[in-house]
Amino acid sequence: MAVFDRPLENVFSWSFSRHNTFRECPRKYWFQYYGSWGGWDHDAPAEARELYALKNLTNLHCLAGDVVHRALERALHAHARGETPEPEEVVAWCKGEMQRSFKESLEETPWRDQPKRATRLFEHHYPTGFGGGGGGSTGGPTKDFLVRIARKIGLSVRNFFTSSSFAMIRETDTDEWLPMETLDSFNFEGTKVYAVPDFAVRHRAEVLILDWKTGRPNPKNRDQVVLYTLFAAAKWDVDPETVQAAPIYLLEGGDFDPKPVTVSDRERVSDLIRSSIVGMKEVLSDADGAAPNTASKEDCKPSPGRVCRSCNFRAVCPHAR
Numbered sequence: 169m170a171v172f173d174r175p176l177e178n179v180f181s182w183s184f185s186r187h188n189t190f191r192e193c194p195r196k197y198w199f200q201y202y203g204s205w206g207g208w209d210h211d212a213p214a215e216a217r218e219l220y221a222l223k224n225l226t227n228l229h230c231l232a233g234d235v236v237h238r239a240l241e242r243a244l245h246a247h248a249r250g251e252t253p254e255p256e257e258v259v260a261w262c263k264g265e266m267q268r269s270f271k272e273s274l275e276e277t278p279w280r281d282q283p284k285r286a287t288r289l290f291e292h293h294y295p296t297g298f299g300g301g302g303g304g305s306t307g308g309p310t311k312d313f314l315v316r317i318a319r320k321i322g323l324s325v326r327n328f329f330t331s332s333s334f335a336m337i338r339e340t341d342t343d344e345w346l347p348m349e350t351l352d353s354f355n356f357e358g359t360k361v362y363a364v365p366d367f368a369v370r371h372r373a374e375v376l377i378l379d380w381k382t383g384r385p386n387p388k389n390r391d392q393v394v395l396y397t398l399f400a401a402a403k404w405d406v407d408p409e410t411v412q413a414a415p416i417y418l419l420e421g422g423d424f425d426p427k428p429v430t431v432s433d434r435e436r437v438s439d440l441i442r443s444s445i446v447g448m449k450e451v452l453s454d455a456d457g458a459a460p461n462t463a464s465k466e467d468c469k470p471s472p473g474r475v476c477r478s479c480n481f482r483a484v485c486p487h488a489r
């Protein structure tokens with residue numbers, strides 16, 4: 169069989185988002201990582217098709233974050249080419265992307281045809297207000313909510329251009345930039361672990377890793393930064409003591425303020441990954457057999473609660489609250 173004819177294999181892997189989904193609700197985890205598998209194929213069973221489509225719903229906060237990330241990536245590439253990106257042009261580009269996606273989301277058909285490519289917003293799919301932004305008088309997001317999202321995007325982009333983190337990036341040698349926004353992974357004790365730092369560069373004797381955030385500061389992001397340090401050490405073969413990594417809170421000014429990642433930080437996050445992997449593997453049906461990454465829906469128990477309000481799968485879950 170030619171390489172391209174082989175069906176894709178659902179290989180077990182670990183990431184923070186997978187870990188968080190498993191902790192929130194194992195049934196949601198099953199929908200996301202097992203039930204939806206293969207649903208991109210038009211000939212797949214109806215359940216897999218539906219779950220794959222639902223998995224690809226986004227929401228306005230996530231869409232705004234994605235648009236800002238893509239805008240900053242474009243701006244950095246422009247800087248690397250010797251151009252000087254204008255903040256207001258970047259804000260206008262973001263506005264155009266948001267409008268295009270919003271319009272696309274109003275119709276269900278494009279997303280049904282191409283769930284991964286076309287935008288469908290949670291706020292349009294569940295217009296009665298479950299996600300916090302829905303509930304407008306005609307269904308879907310309220311005008312106030314849309315204004316808040318637009319302000320957040322504008323502030324994030326403008327702060328980036330005046331931030332000390334951008335000033336620092338401009339001092340670095342663009343030849344020393346490490347791959348940006350590439351879904352990447354490293355081998356952690358035999359398991360593929362995903363990590364996607366937004367920006368990394370070798371600078372003097374250090375590796376600097378920056379991760380843009382369009383939300384408010386959250387202490388949980390600390391573990392993600394430690395993961396990036398593990399990733400850098402494994403991927404780029406650098407001494408973890410030379411890695412300076414930090415979340416960049418764009419709404420708070422976007423400054424780079426790394427805290428030292430200690431040996432005990434790295435051990436704590438390594439322990440977290442290990443115990444999380446053990447928990448996830450407990451729901452596998454045939455971990456040591458011919459289909460090592462299969463799980464049954466029944467073994468992934470629903471954990472209904474507040475998490476249901478923003479769960480993409482609430483349309484198909486009889487336990488949704």
Ligand code: SF4
Nearest residue numbers: 193196476479485488
């Ligand atoms: S609707 Fe609630 S119970 Fe059902 S999968 Fe989602 S989070 Fe779990």
